[in-house]
Amino acid sequence: MSLTSRSEAVFAAVDLGATSGRVITGRAGPERLVLTEAHRFANTPVRLPDGLRWDVLALFQGTLDGLRAAARGGPIASVGIDTWAVDYGLLDADGGLLGLPFHYRDDRNGKAAERVLAECGARMLYAVSGLQHLPFNTVFQLAAHRASAQWGAARTVLLIPDLLTHWLTGAVGAEITNASTTGLFDASAGGWSDALIARLGLERSWFPPLREPGDPAGTLLPHVAEYTGLPAGTPVTTVASHDTASAVVAVPATGPGFAYVSCGTWSLAGLELSAPVLTEESRAANFTNERGVDGTVRYLRNIMGMWLLEECRRTWDARGEASGLDVLLGEAARARPFAALIDPDDEAFLPPGDMPSRIDAQLMSSGQAPPDSPGGYVRCVLESLALAHRRTLREAAGLAGREPDRIHVVGGGSRNELLCQWTADATGLPVTAGPAEATALGNILVQARAHGLVDDLADMRRLVARTQELRHYTPQGDQRAWDRAAARLERT
Structure with missing residues (x-):
């Protein structure tokens, strides 16, 4: 059977x-x-004397073991890799990795961001890259890295999915959806910004040629094929390697008038556009313009997301106060509405650690009493996230001049019924929740299209809508209560 026939693979x-x-x-x-x-397999960062690092060697071994397990299930047409954005590895002239990649939550980035902004100016950076200001953007991480001994030996910068693809295939390239998150990508021209790279004193040769989702990335190296049991010559296909870009591919929308929230560790809330929005108003509102599949633009803002809840649970577990998520959600549903509200995007919530104490500190600084139970904290987090979704999507609609008629919540957060219902209630828009596995589905769909099994982006989304389990939520309750909560949060 030909892999490009209209069948299955x-x-x-x-x-x-x-x-x-x-x-x-x-x-x-x-x-x-x-x-x-x-x-x-687990992805457990490692704190070394010089900072918080990703154990990328363990991740690669987990990838190899996973491909080995996949191969036991039968023929595999191709392999695709997606990960989080912004983090990278430096390679030397021989292609060797210069140290474990830094974790974006490492605290080295703040001062470097200040230096870059002083040198280039926030307006100029945004006019070129269209990127939301986050202290861990790649451009700032590279500035922080310059003081290291590794810097002088560096010859290539590879973002995490490109690094793993390189180890699978030996080929070097930069996938465009992830490249667009670096702050060194020209959002208008659709390529690396030579001018910005030069202005920051970086070497243009360090940044590899760009690949589009669907492009061939290479074939498995002989030793990789031998270990995994996959046939020699098995192709690796470039997918939308930024996990959010893959998730947006799998939004089961049947028309263009949708907003999305890709909800996991982060909530990424926004619109899909045909061109970037690079206005000063957009910069001031801290919206990002990142590439999607087929030249689309993911116009969105990062919101702290389910990280807040997971770090609370981690703290309670360490104290011996563990409760299952279902129990916590039940307690949250019974807790008093709008008793405590936080700004999820406060940078105090970014590092790992005791999240309930940090929530307490923000609440007390705004004259609010901290919750008196775990369920109260969960309600605080979920109502605050729903309000953040509301604020972000309304601002995006105003800045882009496009009003959505429905919100699609995809990713792990789509399983959280309270968050989905409260997002519908807060925004006054219907919510379609699912698929939970949107990132993997988007990865698979781009590979399938490269092999001729599905057609364009609209066809991929129709296939998701026909085949995946979805839940639908309509706005309920008193919309004015959410209006009052939003106004109260703005005053804090």
Whole structure:
């Protein structure tokens, strides 16, 4: 059977998140899209004397073990890799990795960001890159890295999915959706910004040629094929390697008038546009313009997301106060509405650690009493996230001049019924929740299209809508109560 015939094939998606990685196989065809988890492994950062690092060697070993497990299930048409954005590895002239990559939550980035902004100016950076200001953007991380001994030996910068693809295939390239998150990408021209790279004293040769989702990335190296049991010559296909870009591919929208929230560790809330919005108003509102599949623009803002809840649970577990998520959500549903509200984007919430204490500090600084139970904290977090979704999507609509008629919540957060219902209530818009595995589905779909099994982006989304479990939420309750809560939060 030809892989390019209008039939079906199985693809392997390597999907790495901030806390875990997995390899998922997907059987895809014009009328079928079924996922099977082949292997899951932990992604545990390592704190070394010089900072917080990703154990990228363990991630690569987990990837190899996952592909080995996938191969035992039958023929694999190709492999694709997606991960989080902004983090990178430096390679020397021989292609060797110069130290474990830094974690974006490492505290080295703040001062470097100040230096870059003083040198280039926030307006100029935004006019070129269209990127939301976050202290861990790649451009700032590279500035922080310059003081290291590794810097002088560096010859290539590879973002995490490009690094893993390089180790699988030996080929070097930069996938465009992830490249667009670096702050060194020209949002208008659609390529690396030579002028910005030169102005920051970086070497243009360090940044590899760009690849589009669907492009061939190479084939498995012989030793990789031998270890995994996959055939020599198995292709690696470039997918939308930024996990959010892959997730947006799998938004089950049936028309253009939608907003999305890709909800996991982060909530990424925004619109899909045909061109970037690079106005001063957009910069001041801290919206980002990142590339999507087929030249689309993901116009969005990062919101702290389910990280807040997971760090609370981690703290309670360490204290011996563990409760299952279902129990906590039940307590949250019964807790008093709007008793405590926070700004999820306060930078105090960015590092790992005791999240309940940091929530207490923000609440007390704004004259609010901290919750008196875990359920109260959960309600505080989820109502605050729903209000952040409301604020972000309304601002995006105003800045882009496009009013959405529905919100699609995808990713792990789509399983959280309270968050989905409260997002509908807060925004006054219907919410479609799911698929939860949007990132892996988007990865698989781009591979399937490269092999001729599905058509354009609209066709991919129709296939998701036909084949995946979705839930629908309509606004309920008193909209004015959410209006009052939003006004109260703005005053704090």
